[in-house]
Amino acid sequence: MNTLTKLALGMMGQLRPKPPEGDPATSITLPPAVQQGGLPLLDALAKRHSSREFAREPLPMAVLSNLLWTAYGMNRPDGGRTAPSALNAQEIDVFVALPSGAYRYDATAHQLHLVAASDLRSITGYQDFVDEAPLDLVYVADHARMGMVPVAQRESYASVAAGAIAQNVYLFAASSGLATVIRAWIDRAAISDALGLSHDQQVLLSQTVGYPKQISGAGE
Ligand SMILES: Cc1cc2nc3c(=O)[nH]c(=O)nc-3n(C[C@H](O)[C@H](O)[C@H](O)COP(=O)(O)O)c2cc1C
DSSP: OOHHHHHHHHHTTOOOOBOOSSOOOSEEEOOOOOOSOSSOHHHHHHHOOOOOOBOOOOOOHHHHHHHHHHHHOBOSTTOOBSSOOGGGOOOEEEEEEETTEEEEEETTTTEEEEEESSBOGGGGOSSTHHHHSSEEEEEEEEGGGOTTSOHHHHHHHHHHHHHHHHHHHHHHHHHHTOEEEEEOOSOHHHHHHHHTOOTTEEEEEEEEEEOBOOOTTTTO
């Protein structure tokens, strides 16, 4: 769907999910994530950039597992995560829009839990590439977990935490030959409806990830 159509549908509150590809599993146990190796940090930083052209090729489960662990996985026995949060509130949930359904990433169990048995990729943003890329992440703040944070600071602190997760994904992408872009140009109400979020949950940002689109004729 092109951007103008999405904008028009969004203004009418008519941006709707597509049926899923295949039968969505209620939960998916991810393979153990590889927690070492990859490009040296400075090499990954030298390659970090935003991309807006994606191949349709799905991400293998092992890549998805490594990506989610890098993004916001548990990296210490005390429950610490790969991204910081104010007062360790861990208020961000990472939602994972795949062709087969939308899931919430459970870092403790390193599992995905189904939240919507539909293909929500196309409503995670106004830009057309979000429909075809194999993965759109959505970063959602749960204000109910930020009881210790002053109300006036909650949105900005949560946005900082989501930004740290997004940069983890950028560095993973740079290290793994993937393409990615963080996105704020999104229809938060449509995403919130589609994910069935509560009043406490606030959609902050979305991020597309996939393999870079091959340029026609490359390698011939
Ligand atoms: C908060 C934030 C929101 C952004 N929103 C969008 C967006 O909606 N769509 C998009 O294509 N890029 C978006 N970007 C990506 C920026 O356009 C991109 O980072 C910038 O052009 C610099 O390019 P680089 O990431 O390759 O260095 C966003 C970046 C940030 C930090």
